Amino acid sequence: MNVIVNETNRYGLQQHGDAWESVDGKNIWGVFGLVMLMGIVKKRTLLSYWSTNPLISTPMFSKMISRKKSLMVLNSLHLTDNSENPAGNKLFKLGNFLAMISDRLSSVLLPGKFISKDEILLAWKGWLSFRQYISSKRSRFGIKLFALCDAVRLRLMAQLQAVYSI
Known part of the structure; x- marks a missing residue:
C-alpha cells in the first residue's frame, strides 16, 4: 500500500x-x-x-x-x-507490484504432489498489443494467463464446502 x-x-x-x-x-x-x-x-x-x-x-x-x-x-x-520505463517492457506500469505479489504468493503457496497447469483466456475487448486470439475459446479475444492448480487442495476445499453448506 x-x-x-x-x-x-x-x-x-x-x-x-x-x-x-x-x-x-x-x-x-x-x-x-x-x-x-x-x-x-x-x-x-x-x-x-x-x-x-x-x-x-x-x-x-x-x-x-x-x-x-x-x-x-x-x-x-x-x-x-x-x-x-525500460525499453520493450509492455507491463512496466505495473512496476515492481507484480514482483511483490508473486513473492508473497510463492511464500504462501506450498504445492502438493498433484498439480496441473492450465491456460485461461481473460476476455478483453479493448486494445492491447499483447491481446491474443484463440478460436476454440468462447470469448475469442483476450489476455492469456496460466494457472497452476493443486488437485489435493481443491478436493479438500470441495469437501469443506460440502460439510459447511449442510
Whole structure:
C-alpha cells in the first residue's frame, strides 16, 4: 500500500500541481472499496454515485470519500514511476507490484504432489498489443494467463464446502 500511496502522490503532483491534495492509505482503500461497491450498486454514470437527487442518491458513497477526492485518486492512481520505463517492457506500469505479489504468493503457496497447469483466456475487448486470439475459446479475444492448480487442495476445499453448506 505504501508503494501505491507514494506513486499516486508523485503522479498526482505531476498532473495537478498545487491543486493536488495528498492521499494516504485510508483514501486509497476507500476508493478501492467504492470501486467494489460500484459492482453491486449499478448506476449509469460515475458522477451519479455522489448525486444528491433523492431519487437516485446513495449516501454511503459521499460519506466514505468526497467526489472530488475520489475522482482525483482514480485519475492519478499509479503503481510505478513513469520515468523508470525500460525499453520493450509492455507491463512496466505495473512496476515492481507484480514482483511483490508473486513473492508473497510463492511464500504462501506450498504445492502438493498433484498439480496441473492450465491456460485461461481473460476476455478483453479493448486494445492491447499483447491481446491474443484463440478460436476454440468462447470469448475469442483476450489476455492469456496460466494457472497452476493443486488437485489435493481443491478436493479438500470441495469437501469443506460440502460439510459447511449442510
